Amino acid sequence: MNKRTLPRLAGVLLLGAALGISGCSTITGSSGYGTRTSYAIEQDTRIARALWDSIRTDESLDGTHINVDVYNGFVLLTGQAGSDAQKSRAGELAKNLHGVRHLSNELSIGPNSSTQQRLQDTWITSRVKTRLTTSNHIDSDRIRVLTENGTVYLMGLVRYSEADYLVRLVSQTSGVDRIVKAFEYLNG
Structure with missing residues (x-):
């Protein structure tokens, strides 16, 4: 293994653990408005894999810590x-992929987060997902929750009133520094 492979492999393993702990991999199972089709889920998976492969093999992005999520x-x-150049390059790779409808490039410029911070982020995601799952106001299968450096990112297909509810719910979780809505909004 070279110097680039080991940190990326560690990142992939940590991401896999985080997804398993947080329940982010549960994206089907509900029916009705706001749910994605099997085709949409397959396309999201294809986009995420293609983007991850592009980022992983682009030497200009060496030393970065980039998470990719598609909904x-x-x-x-x-x-x-x-650097700003690395942030822009990652965004360009995403924009050039077929099927990308919208890009939220929330990469921060600075040193990579520590393992301790990533574990804290996983813990925050788990608590938010637990709150969401026990809530009777919205189907948790329609919402993706990610946390990076104390910022909670929310993705999914929601109504504006549901987004407001989700922000209130997440803001009551300790350890959350900021909330970013990356929703696709439904009419109504």
């Missing part, structure tokens, strides 16, 4: 880049 063609980039 209904909306791409969210979180993590850290060492």
